[in-house]
Amino acid sequence: MSGRCALVTGASGFIGSRLAQRLLEQGWEVHLLLRPDSATEALPAQGPQLHWHRHDGSSAQLVEIMRRAAPQAVFHLASLFLAQHQVADVERLIQSNLLFTTQLAEAMAQCEVRLLLNTGTAWEHYENGAHNPVCLYAATKSAATALLQYYSACHGLRVATLKLFDTYGPGDTRPKLLNLLKRTSLEGSRLAMSPGEQLIDLVYIDDVLDAYLCAWQQLVDGAQHAPMAEFGIASGSPLSLRQLAGLYSQVSGLPLAIEWGGRPYRPREVMVPWNSYPRLPGWQPRVSLAEGLARFHHS
DSSP states (O other), rough: TTTTTEEETTTTTTHHHHHHHHHTTTOEEEEEEEEETOOOTTSOOOOOTTEEEEOSHHHHHHHHHHHHHSSSSEEEEOOOOSOOOGGHHHHHHHIIIIIIHHHHHHHHOOOOOOOEEEEGGGGGGGGGSSSSSSHHHOOOOOOOHHHHHHHHHHHHHHEEEEHHHHHHHEOOOOOSSSHHHHHHHTOEEEEEOOOOOOOEEEEEEHHHHHHHHHHHHHHHOOOSSSSSEHHHHEESSEHHHHHHHHHHHHHOOOOEEEESSSOOOOTTOOOOOOOOOOOOOOOOOOOOOOHHHHHHOOO
């Protein structure tokens, strides 16, 4: 992959930072697009192969950044995730997930950058619906894909959208389920949970990174013939929350004191994950859930 150049958004996040590191390890020149207040502690230092660009929020500046970086591909992972929103969150969700995505596509069109690896969510498909977002966050991700269809049709962008299920791995500090289980097991505290019958599909971070690079290779090779395509990035072997907690306790060797039914399900709780997703050719997860949970717990 020598001589490859990528622009990565969302590199201050868990998946984006790991993707940037993977690209560097494989010989890419990497440009990171960061907000003015983005944390950089987890990022590699700038150097000949790694460049940071602070985006002031304007479309004009983003065009200039794209022109200077001149990437062969853009990996778009930046987003604002909120499982449930408040009134005050509406502007932030639109700005992060719709406005910024549009600005990015416009900058690509202006600079004749054609290949985009976009990030969606399985939550766009509540109850297996073709267009049925679980929440406003998921609705903004669906709307962003519709905007990208315009740039694909009118400006020649070739887009592969990876719709992620739940992701995890060592060093993941996001306030999500596994960190809740980890803290509970280490502290020996008691945890009130829902009845626990909802199915959860977890994909290990290394497998997620493999999916992005597999999709990029297909865009380069022309194996993805349609200018717009989407793929579900899932293990295909979901477990109920109760089963997942039991497996976590088993691999960690620590008991979990959980009060099942101690709290209600969330509104529009995803009881069965999207299972009619298009599969990414040439990719399948390699890290088993038991192995991945052990790595996570001991990190």
